[in-house]
Amino acid sequence: MTPRRPKIVGFCCERHxxxxxxxxxxxGITYDASVRIIxxxxxxxxxxLHILKALEDGADAVFVLGCLEKNCYYDTGSIEGRKRVxxxxxxxxxxxxxxxxxxxxxxxxxxxxxxxxxxxxxxxVVNRLGPLxxxxxxx
Amino acid sequence: xxxGSNLERVFESGKFVVTAxxxxxxxxxxxxxxxxxxxxxxxxxxxxxxxxxxAVVRLxxxxxxxxxxxxGVEPVIQxxxxxxxxIALQSDLLGASALGVRNVLCLTxxxxxxxxxxxxxSVFDFDSISELQVFDRLRREGKQVGGGEIKDPxxxxxxxxxxxxxxxxxxxxxxLAKKVAxxxxxxxxxxxxxxxxxxxxxxxxxxxxxDKKIHILAGVIPxxxxxxxxxxxxxxxxxxxxxxxxxxxxxxxxxxxxxxxLCVEQIETLKKMKGVHGIHIMAVMWEDIVPRIVEEAxxxxxxxx
Amino acid sequence: MIVAKRxxxxxxxxxxxxxxxxxxxxxxxxxxxxxxxxxxEVKMLVSALKVKNxxxxxxxQFEALVVERQCEKEWIQEVEDKILDSDLVLSMAxxxxxxxxxxxxxxxxxxxxxxxxxxxxxxxxxxxxEKCVGCGNCIIHTTGGICPIARCAKSMLNGPCGGSSDGxxxxxxxxxxxxxxxxxxxxxxxxxxxxxxxxxxxxxxxxHSGGRRTYVREDxxxxxxxxxxxxxxx
Numbered sequence: 045m046t047p048r049r050p051k052i053v054g055f056c057c058e059r060h061x062x063x064x065x066x067x068x069x070x071x072g073i074t075y076d077a078s079v080r081i082i083x084x085x086x087x088x089x090x091x092x093l094h095i096l097k098a099l100e101d102g103a104d105a106v107f108v109l110g111c112l113e114k115n116c117y118y119d120t121g122s123i124e125g126r127k128r129v130x131x132x133x134x135x136x137x138x139x140x141x142x143x144x145x146x147x148x149x150x151x152x153x154x155x156x157x158x159x160x161x162x163x164x165x166x167x168x169v170v171n172r173l174g175p176l177x178x179x180x181x182x183x
Numbered sequence: 184x185x186x187g188s189n190l191e192r193v194f195e196s197g198k199f200v201v202t203a204x205x206x207x208x209x210x211x212x213x214x215x216x217x218x219x220x221x222x223x224x225x226x227x228x229x230x231x232x233x234x235x236x237x238a239v240v241r242l243x244x245x246x247x248x249x250x251x252x253x254x255g256v257e258p259v260i261q262x263x264x265x266x267x268x269x270i271a272l273q274s275d276l277l278g279a280s281a282l283g284v285r286n287v288l289c290l291t292x293x294x295x296x297x298x299x300x301x302x303x304x305s306v307f308d309f310d311s312i313s314e315l316q317v318f319d320r321l322r323r324e325g326k327q328v329g330g331g332e333i334k335d336p337x338x339x340x341x342x343x344x345x346x347x348x349x350x351x352x353x354x355x356x357x358x359l360a361k362k363v364a365x366x367x368x369x370x371x372x373x374x375x376x377x378x379x380x381x382x383x384x385x386x387x388x389x390x391x392x393x394d395k396k397i398h399i400l401a402g403v404i405p406x407x408x409x410x411x412x413x414x415x416x417x418x419x420x421x422x423x424x425x426x427x428x429x430x431x432x433x434x435x436x437x438x439x440x441x442x443x444x445l446c447v448e449q450i451e452t453l454k455k456m457k458g459v460h461g462i463h464i465m466a467v468m469w470e471d472i473v474p475r476i477v478e479e480a481x482x483x484x485x486x487x488x
Numbered sequence: 489m490i491v492a493k494r495x496x497x498x499x500x501x502x503x504x505x506x507x508x509x510x511x512x513x514x515x516x517x518x519x520x521x522x523x524x525x526x527x528x529e530v531k532m533l534v535s536a537l538k539v540k541n542x543x544x545x546x547x548x549q550f551e552a553l554v555v556e557r558q559c560e561k562e563w564i565q566e567v568e569d570k571i572l573d574s575d576l577v578l579s580m581a582x583x584x585x586x587x588x589x590x591x592x593x594x595x596x597x598x599x600x601x602x603x604x605x606x607x608x609x610x611x612x613x614x615x616x617x618e619k620c621v622g623c624g625n626c627i628i629h630t631t632g633g634i635c636p637i638a639r640c641a642k643s644m645l646n647g648p649c650g651g652s653s654d655g656x657x658x659x660x661x662x663x664x665x666x667x668x669x670x671x672x673x674x675x676x677x678x679x680x681x682x683x684x685x686x687x688x689x690x691x692x693x694x695x696h697s698g699g700r701r702t703y704v705r706e707d708x709x710x711x712x713x714x715x716x717x718x719x720x721x722x
Contacts, residue, residue, distance in 0.1 A: 312686055313689040
């Protein structure tokens with residue numbers, strides 16, 4: 045039986061966060077993971093509940109990718125996003141779940157290497173921690 | 184005479200009073216108390232037995248008082264409002280009086296957060312001023328706070344503490360006035376390092392005529408090291424230690440000797456200050472040094488009656 | 489308002505571990521405003537518990553609900569069927585909510601998911617501070633509108649203790665000394681004479697010290713007759 049590929053959900057902002065995966069896709073980079081990208085108008089719109097739901101419904105790890113904090117299209121959107129991510133991380137920690145499964149990242153449109161780097165980092169996390177829950181256990 | 188204690192007699196005689204502190208041990212062993220009582224006897228007019236100071240559990244103040252009294256030393260018991268409600272405070276006052284304790288220092292008490300029982304439920308049924316008011320009525324009228332009559336009321340001399348170095352400074356003389364109004368006979372101040380600020384406070388105290396209504400004992404703490412001075416400056420709320428004192432301790436060849444010299448100098452200054460009727464030496468964890476300080480400050484022999 | 493805080497998730501998980509069918513009920517009143525037990529918090533809690541169960545291979549069934557005011561039985565009666573149909577109710581209201589459920593459905597279990605803390609006000613977004621302890625005998629007209637019972641660590645009545653340092657409390661230098669604040673307020677109002685008077689010992693019998701308190705408004709109470717009528721309508 046081949047090991048299951050990590051399931052990763054990424055909430056990417058439409059301003060800078062999405063340019064990075066698009067650039068990566070154009071250059072033909074592939075990943076040893078199943079990455080589901082959800083585009084959001086701004087990471088400030090990402091709610092803690094979105095992140096938890098992703099984990100609940102099958103993701104092994106979730107990342108949120110927004111603009112650089114000093115260069116956010118909506119000024120403080122990615123700062124808000126980071127606060128939500130930190131809140132979820134502290135909830136996970138309280139519950140005895142590895143908080144490394146949830147991360148906030150920032151990027152700009154020109155940092156084309158950023159997306160593959162993030163995916164590989166999250167893959168490492170899942171490979172190290174294992175899947176969240178048993179195979180086929182998703183509710 | 185309100186209580187006829189030695190302390191009261193020395194005050195009434197108009198002589199310069201000396202009180203000091205004996206910290207009860209964190210054990211059930213009375214020996215350290217006996218040891219200190221024997222060593223300090225004759226070097227001060229009365230000795231404070233602290234009441235679970237800084238909220239650390241220690242042998243009780245009243246029991247400590249009973250132990251040092253057996254050695255012929257006059258105690259001042261401390262009674263904080265932190266651990267006892269009005270039932271316990273009034274009851275302990277009766278008990279202390281029955282044991283022959285004649286001096287009682289009324290304190291609100293350090294918060295339990297500073298001690299070794301941080302999970303304690305604090306009481307603070309009274310603050311020090313209401314405690315004074317209640318004890319004063321109890322001794323004068325034999326009436327409890329709830330109105331109940333007490334036959335053979337306690338015979339006690341009531342003291343309070345005041346800190347001229349806590350904010351707001353402009354209220355500190357008013358607070359002493361409230362304690363006078365509530366029935367305090369004497370007051371021991373927080374340790375004085377900032378003479379200018381203390382002088383200012385005394386000015387206000389004198390201008391209100393409070394020095395005529397209450398006996399003020401100026402507090403001093405002998406220090407062993409510059410570190411102790413810095414600790415008090417930075418870590419003890421409501422304590423002011425000016426930099427020149429820290430520097431002096433730091434630059435001294437022998438900081439212990441310098442600490443003693445400094446303390447004696449402070450006493451000399453305080454002796455000359457109008458309205459200061461004595462000193463209170465708080466040699467925390469350094470009780471052995473009290474005789475030397477009292478002697479070098481020219482305060483021996485202590486009066487006897 | 490009543491300000492509460494969610495218990496640590498691990499503690500909640502341990503508390504509810506033996507039960508299979510769990511109804512989590514939030515409240516749209518105080519605890520929603522203080523971001524502890526409103527609709528969002530209920531959903532977040534349930535989701536986090538599900539993630540935890542998924543990781544640990546535990547099976548529990550959750551239902552998430554919110555009622556208008558969990559401290560009033562009329563509102564919890566609206567979700568009565570869900571309460572009766574569960575092994576456990578996990579209340580995300582203040583303790584009043586959990587107790588109201590418990591008192592109305594004594595055979596059901598209603599556990600608290602929140603720690604109920606303070607009568608407080610929002611100082612800024614996300615920060616609440618205690619300003620009343622419900623002593624039952626308000627004196628703030630004499631203390632410049634600032635309650636020393638709640639805001640002084642020693643509930644002092646006669647001015648600041650000797651630990652007031654630069655206007656801060658000795659217990660926590662981040663917190664203002666209540667009596668320093670009272671002094672400044674009275675000075676501003678030209679009423680400093682109030683702080684000069686000795687306050688008599690406080691009568692604590694109106695506080696919790698006097699035992700459980702019940703406040704009654706006779707004219708608002710229903711008569712026996714009215715109660716019967718109301719029962720018939722329901």
